[in-house]
Amino acid sequence: MINSYEEAIHWISSRLRFGIKPGLDRMNWVMNKLGNPERNLKVVHVGGTNGKGSTVTYIRSILNEAGKQVGTFTSPYIEEFNERISVNGKPIADDEIVHLVTVIKPLAEELEMTNLGSLTEFEIITCMAIYYFGEVNPVDFTIFEVGLGGRLDSTNILSPILTVITNIGWDHMNILGNTISEIATEKAGIMKEGIPLITAAAQEDALKVFYEKARQLNVTIFEKNKDFIVSKESVLPEGEQFSFTHGALQYNDLAISMLGVHQIENASLAVMAAVCLSVSEEHIRNGLKKGFWPGRMEVLHKNPLVLVDGAHNPEGVRAMRKAVQLHYASYKKKIVFAALRDKDLTDMFKELKQLDGNYYFTEFDYERASSAEQLLEKSGFQNATAAEDYKSLLKELLKDLKEEEMLVISGSLYFISEVKHYMKKILF
Structure with a gap:
């Protein structure tokens, strides 16, 4: 019942x-x-x-x-x-x-x-x-x-x-x-x-x-x-x-x-x-x-600039990357990324790397989620950090975010869902 x-x-x-x-x-x-x-x-x-x-x-x-x-x-x-x-x-x-x-x-x-x-x-x-x-x-x-x-x-x-x-x-x-x-x-x-x-x-x-x-x-x-x-x-x-x-x-x-x-x-x-x-x-x-759809190239905050996008496959990451480059070319980028381990990560990383920023791989509580260390290893990125606790990571990045910088949070839609709930608590 x-x-x-x-x-x-x-x-x-x-x-x-x-x-x-x-x-x-x-x-x-x-x-x-x-x-x-x-x-x-x-x-x-x-x-x-x-x-x-x-x-x-x-x-x-x-x-x-x-x-x-x-x-x-x-x-x-x-x-x-x-x-x-x-x-x-x-x-x-x-x-x-x-x-x-x-x-x-x-x-x-x-x-x-x-x-x-x-x-x-x-x-x-x-x-x-x-x-x-x-x-x-x-x-x-x-x-x-x-x-x-x-x-x-x-x-x-x-x-x-x-x-x-x-x-x-x-x-x-x-x-x-x-x-x-x-x-x-x-x-x-x-x-x-x-x-x-x-x-x-x-x-x-x-x-x-x-x-x-x-x-x-x-x-x-x-x-x-x-x-x-x-x-x-x-x-x-x-x-x-x-x-x-x-x-x-x-x-x-x-x-x-x-x-x-x-x-x-x-x-x-x-x-x-x-x-x-x-x-x-x-x-x-x-x-x-x-027309508005949450979690798709969504600006959560303008000052500091925080953007979330559920780019969960190679085509999605490519679209996100192009949109960020087009609309926010002048900003230095801090990119937080989490993904499911059964996705085509190789091609996703190829697109992500073209954003030219500082990368932070993280993880979230979901059975199919890849660990932060796994993402870092598979990416082969040199200018990247792995952080298990995405909440602490985001709090630290926001604290140091400068006027000419933006925070891009991307990856699995399941991750974006969790992030939006958390960001509401610390941004507003």
Whole structure:
């Protein structure tokens, strides 16, 4: 019996022991028991390697400006667990989490008695989100972010009205495959019969997979740099600006508040999605400007300058590095980095090294986290320090941070989540 929010979160977290178990049979079983609430949803399904969360928030913000109620399902969380299931950008309440767990927990226990086995943590939360938006609090649109891959991800029981695949990169290769084609095949698994796909994937091997799948499923593809064009990119004091063209349609000087040229790509996907959903130019402009996603090139403090970014794979570190170099070229940099040991650290270090600063490798309390010493050894950096206690490290760095210096905290999103909680205590 679940009586409190703390008990609900503890039960959900206890499912982490079941790890990652790709497949849809368990999800279909639960949905059937719940009366198939997924059929009540109007879904935009967002997959890809990087930029999923930002793309989700841009689409949500645009639809909100159009007066629509929008539910989102994202992962992982940055500030609080509840944000994984949000309405109009606001995390659902603690008592709603408790209610959802009381509904899903008996089904999870019943399922465990079958040959299908146990629901994972991610499957539990996916079930909670679908039931919440399908039965408890219906909304005009829902936007679901894929957890891992696509084809066998628990969100793939959904039947979307629009599919977005942001890009294809090297991540989770132990599960998704060792080539771009293999990874793209897993990501393309969210494509559905007759449902349009919007993508910024650039590799020829990935696009070949998408177009072959599209031919089989009668899918129209809107490809960046082919079917919609981004041009006139420029840097604003606190954001970016670009123009968007799709056929005869042209929107000039669209502004976003999130930092980094890579955010232009995410925003352009959202604009194309909005066009497909018949949203007006005014709502697109206003929605883009208001779009914000925590932990992505986020300035926590301006004086001293402290920036956090969840750069958790090579493409993410490259995007972070370019954005910092572009917006903060004059600053001397102190870079704190923590990562999971199952990531492609070699290529991440190649990108990180180009930032040209003083490096501090650290660690945090997470079972897959690499130790500070392991990061230091693998990096081969000469101007680097390993510090086990990130809290003491950050406190010391902040104390000595000069006006011409900035503190960049990057790496795993799980690390950024912990850091944000701590930094709030010592900065504000």
